[in-house]
Amino acid sequence: MTLQDIDFKYVGGVLTTGRNIRTTGNLTVDGTVTIGGATSTSSPAVPVPGDHGLAAWSYDPTVAVSTLTPTLGTVYLSAVYLRQPTTISKCWFLLGTAAGTPTSGQNWAGLVNSSGTVLSTASLDTVVTGSNTPKSGTLSTPQSVAAGTYWVALLFNGTTAPVVYKTAMPFTGFANVNQTAATYRYATAGTAQTTLSNITPSSNGAGQSVWVGVS
Structure with missing residues (x-):
């Protein structure tokens, strides 16, 4: 200042x-x-990501009161807004029901920048087990990132998909109000995928409000 x-x-x-x-x-x-x-x-009653040891989240996890069974092979994106530079080493999501037998090497979380570049990924093959618990994937390379908008990408493949938590908002357009495909807060980016690759944000489709966090 x-x-x-x-x-x-x-x-x-x-x-x-x-x-x-x-x-x-x-x-x-x-x-x-x-x-x-x-x-x-300076210490408001409303919790912020830092109170949970996170750098950012898509929203307070207590709002994630509904569930989604992802389509196998579809890449789901949820935005996080970093207000200051930080280092990200983990991507988080809320697991409701474990996946059926995961397909080896085809379950991923990743950190994606606003240009669509996948900065780093985390294997979720051994993470999509258990039920009703927060889960995290550790990025293969921690990322020192500037303030800005990023997406957490989630991709699942196996005999059956895991169930993840989201808001109760049923309409994808409401959660993406006044945004274009390239800036969707919640999006999908590709189908029949087995790994996370760079995306073209302007080609994103509107997606469900899946909860994610980064730390």
């Missing part, structure tokens, strides 16, 4: 100014902030 020609006054333990302050980066406040008479604390 850059301060220039700011007239500060320190009165009764409070630092005040009648001028505007602008920041183009992150501002961390240990305490409270009063803006226009309204007070906000």
Whole structure:
């Protein structure tokens, strides 16, 4: 944050100014902030991804109250919005019911940038087991990424698909309101796939609001 020609006054333990302050980066406040008479604390009651040790998520997991049985071989994309640079080593999803016998080497999670490049992938062959539990895949190469929009890609193949959790929103268009295919928050990108390859975002189809997270 850059301060220039700011007239500060320190009165009764409070630092005040009648001028505007602008920041183009992150501002961390240990305490409270009063803006226009309204007070906000630095530790709001609403949980954020960092409270769960995550860098970002698609939404609070308590909102994931419905399920989806993915189509085998279809790539599902859910966006995460990183507000600052970070390193991503894991992709998360919520597993409802385990997959039938997974096809070896054909179950994947991946981190995809907004240009459609698959930055790194994680095998899920041994992850899609158990039920009603958060699951994560460890990327083969951790990614140091800039702030921006990314997708977590999920791909499943086997005798039967696992069940994953999503919101109760039944209409793909609602979750992607005012977006084009290239910027869909939730999308599909290819069918009959066995591995995660680079995608063309403008060719994405609207998808279901599957919960994902990154850490």
